[in-house]
Amino acid sequence: MKASDHVYPLHRWGAFAQLTADEQSFIAELASNETTRRAGATIRSEEDAVTGIYLLIEGWVTSSITLRSGARLIQKVHLPGDVLGATSMVLSKAADTLTAVTEVTFAFVSLERLRSIFSERPRLAALITFAAQAERLAVVDALVVKGRANAKEQLAYLIFDLHTRLTFLGAVKDDRFDLPLTQELIADLSGLTAVHVNRTLGALRADGLIEQKGRELHILDVDALRRLSPMSPRQLKYEATWLPSPL
């Protein structure tokens, strides 16, 4: 498959406002500087110098953080359309390690380039801030779930979240989607152990909520999963009227 077969999805930018044709082509141009990496590759490590951010065009990427003890937690799995590495823009050394789960295609945007957006395109700058807040909210929700829900509820939430996000990308058919995460990755993502993830997924299967065939995950009872999940994904506000007007 040629790189040009991938298109950077704009749904994360367009969630809050209708993008003008000019804005769309501006962002498309930002994402034109494509790079491809194979599954398992490290895109950027913790402690690496921060020189810019990344736009994920195709594939799944984990953003993980390692504690002094060596324990690791995956802060989030990124899907196409996501902005990667943005939190580290306030640091001189990156906070998180970006690792390709599948083969991935992404574009690099330098900090200088970002600067020009703030000076020249206030509306896009506001959208970037919005996206940052939306991401922050997602982390807060994950924290609340981690702090106050049991393993089964946590995994229900995780599956429900992926289902929602993948639906935006058109990657869900009949409540089935490809799940390229191993149980070990799911463990690092949920803060559980791989063994317990295995048992808990088994319990969800036994309850008739999900079914797995190879890498495909099939949600058999979306409503029951939603009821089990301790919270629902947020409904982002569409078309914030107070945004700066397009140039």
Place this chain on the structure above:
Amino acid sequence: MKASDHVYPLHRWGAFAQLTADEQSFIAELASNETTRRAGATIRSEEDAVTGIYLLIEGWVTSSITLRSGARLIQKVHLPGDVLGATSMVLSKAADTLTAVTEVTFAFVSLERLRSIFSERPRLAALITFAAQAERLAVVDALVVKGRANAKEQLAYLIFDLHTRLTFLGAVKDDRFDLPLTQELIADLSGLTAVHVNRTLGALRADGLIEQKGRELHILDVDALRRLSPMSPRQLKYEATWLPSPL
């Protein structure tokens, strides 16, 4: 004490760049619209319509989220200088409940006012985005600690974090500071139960790491606490050279 005795601390805005005198007075003007609430008061509830954000001038405020089950988690305790309720700007109904822990003074900033900042003051807009990323990073760190550290390590991290943030405000003397949080609030903040917080704080006391007299917390062995804490607070990058230049 008159409201005018309080000054909105600028350290959160000035963390990334030297503020010009003009910018300082602009922000001071933003914070001029003061309101005071007594301890225990709710400043804004989850589900309330979002009309703006808040600048915390004096006192401690919790930002909590309630799950469908009724369980509650405090996402963060805000200290003077913090921007409150910013995540909710991407929603039509607030995500979190803001509750005064002590008597508090804060200023309200409408969304319209925020809009004008993006159009007219790109440098401040960039600083707002930076602050949002710094906050996001703090939540990510909390998530990693919650996911991969035990109760003692979590509380060590929490105490260490408060120590660091209060030091910026000049509220720490000889590693002693006023801690207006009850053990129940600490439980909601750490995702533990109040009983277990009680025992774990007791263990930290028994280990000679901390000492408590009434509401005053005294860190006896800062180094040992730092070693116990699974990660250190982030060193934010000072003076990002790529910021838009002042107007």
Place this chain on the structure above:
DNA sequence: CGCGCGCTTGACCAGACTCAACTGTTGTGG
């Protein structure tokens, strides 16, 4: 003075972790 809230403690329970062994699948080099 007494009420209420926050702190403390004990006994017991359970959800999640650890360690370890085994199975099944994939992919790879001889």
Place this chain on the structure above:
DNA sequence: CCACAACAGTTGAGTCTGGTCAAGCGCGCG
């Protein structure tokens, strides 16, 4: 094309951290 290594998933037994329930204590405040 087979043998085998490497990895992902599964299962069992035992342990332990943290939760639950319940009772008592102490202090500040009205």
